[in-house]
Amino acid sequence: SNVTVLLSGTISNEVVAQQGAIFTNSLLLANYVDGQYYRYTDTVGAAVKEPILEISKAAAPESDVRAGSTVTFTLLITHAAASDATAYNVAITDAVPPSLAFTPGSLAVTAPAPGAVTTSAVGNNLAITVSEYPTPSEPIYITFTASADVPLEPSSRYTNTTYVRYTSQPGDNPHDRDGSGSGPNDYWSSSSAAFDTPAVTIDKTLLKDLDYTI
Secondary structure, three states: OOOOOOOOOOOOOOOOOOOOOEEEEEEEEEEEEOOEEEEEEEEEEEEOOOOOEEEEEEEEOOOOOOOOOEEEEEEEEEEOOOOOOOEEEEEEEEEOOOOOEEOOOOOEEEOOOOOOEEEEEEOOEEEEEEEEEOOOOOOEEEEEEEEOOOOOOOOOEEEEEEEEEEEOOOOOOOOOOOOOOOOOOOOEEEEEEEEEOOOOOOOOOOOOOOOOOO
16 A cells, blocks of 8 residues: 655745755655564755846937927836746836826736736826736736926936836745845846937027127
């Protein structure tokens, strides 16, 4: 007859538990049969896997933005080449700078299955959540527009930054790794895009030739 023993455990969210780290589990079985002592041992091991997300951001146009202009922002969230696990609770946040006004209804998000997408926009504060993002996968693709409804300083650069944070486990898990930035919780990344305003130019013209006699 056979006896099956199932054991489960949780990898602690500690600094030493990094991608590629090997953890092992050893088994010792000892018993007597008809006065004979038998001893069996076995060891199994596995490596820690982690999601690693990258984000890139672009603004168009990048120059000659002035009052009344519309700027389109494009975001791409992807798994890094070394990423080997699904990212969960992927949260993307963007605070559009006050020099621009977010265009209501312009936020568009495309994410690969089976991730469920939720979005919110309160004023210039945007929030997007993707429930899970497996690897390998196509990128999470985000676009939105904002308009320059207030006067912009000439010869200036304006920058907009987006953050992405995620977790190692689905739902609300007290043992997962997240993007809070505390201790080993390094599941976050950011990217910025900038646009420039035109310089002020002055042209001077002599409207009439004048002759002076001394």
